[in-house]
Amino acid sequence: MIVFNNVSKIYHMGDEVVKALDHASIHIRQGEFVSIIGPSGSGKSTLMNIVGCLDTADEGEYFLDGMSIKRYSEKSLAMIRSRKIGFIFQNFNLISTMTAEENVELPLIYQGLSMNERKARVKEALEMVDLYPRRKHTPNQMSGGQQQRVAIARAMASKPSIFLADEPTGNLDQATGRQIMQIFHHLHEQGNTIVLITHDEHVAEQADRSIKIMDGKVYDETVGKEETDVPVSASAEETPSEETRQSRKEDPSA
Ligand SMILES: Nc1ncnc2c1ncn2[C@@H]1O[C@H](COP(=O)(O)OP(=O)(O)OP(=O)(O)O)[C@@H](O)[C@H]1O
Numbered sequence: 001m002i003v004f005n006n007v008s009k010i011y012h013m014g015d016e017v018v019k020a021l022d023h024a025s026i027h028i029r030q031g032e033f034v035s036i037i038g039p040s041g042s043g044k045s046t047l048m049n050i051v052g053c054l055d056t057a058d059e060g061e062y063f064l065d066g067m068s069i070k071r072y073s074e075k076s077l078a079m080i081r082s083r084k085i086g087f088i089f090q091n092f093n094l095i096s097t098m099t100a101e102e103n104v105e106l107p108l109i110y111q112g113l114s115m116n117e118r119k120a121r122v123k124e125a126l127e128m129v130d131l132y133p134r135r136k137h138t139p140n141q142m143s144g145g146q147q148q149r150v151a152i153a154r155a156m157a158s159k160p161s162i163f164l165a166d167e168p169t170g171n172l173d174q175a176t177g178r179q180i181m182q183i184f185h186h187l188h189e190q191g192n193t194i195v196l197i198t199h200d201e202h203v204a205e206q207a208d209r210s211i212k213i214m215d216g217k218v219y220d221e222t223v224g225k226e227e228t229d230v231p232v233s234a235s236a237e238e239t240p241s242e243e244t245r246q247s248r249k250e251d252p253s254a
């Protein structure tokens, strides 16, 4: 579960103050497929960076699975990022000198997985996006859609429960974009949480629901509704996962 309580992010550019997020409150339940839609500069990537623990709020609080992320050390946050969250970006962010399978394998090396486990996961992930036969290709030997499928395979291979995608179809033609959306639907059917950022209404409406963002202000109609408005610390969903327990142990401040 992803909960923002009045989260603000403020940038100072000389004398100018930019409220990239202005008291944003959101509730995204485990297993939901949510789109975040808003125009350029509205704060979508800022929001995604905070959800993905790549950045922190200046005001307000972010609870991930019932735990305030303020309670985690930088090391624990890095572990949450790599195990819990799969990132997918508009420009794919693949390493150009590496083949598809090397790109998918790289995060698994950082996670310390055994060679056998890595090979099994790379194969499973590339098969899921129908690219196992192209595993020896480098990014410049693949189409944009294929590169994005490799990027999704890379995110999947760590078996995260949350997929965060920032304009994943933004650089693709419509037909290719539809293929990519099919993969997100499949990941959602497997029980994953999908948060998909877009400025395209046709893409946004494929999610279960849309959260709108404009000038840093977020409009999430489920906030304040009874079913999701449980006190976070008392939520039944907050039973900590193995890795949360692990990181609590490691983190003396947690
Ligand atoms: N590092 C930064 N320093 C200063 N201002 C920033 C920084 N990052 C973002 N901003 C500002 O915060 C606001 C929100 O930016 P953000 O990148 O979140 O928008 P976005 O909705 O993702 O836009 P786009 O659709 O163009 O990607 C913008 O006004 C932007 O100029």
Ligand SMILES: [Mg+2]
Pocket: 044, 045, 046, 166
């Ligand atoms: Mg952006």
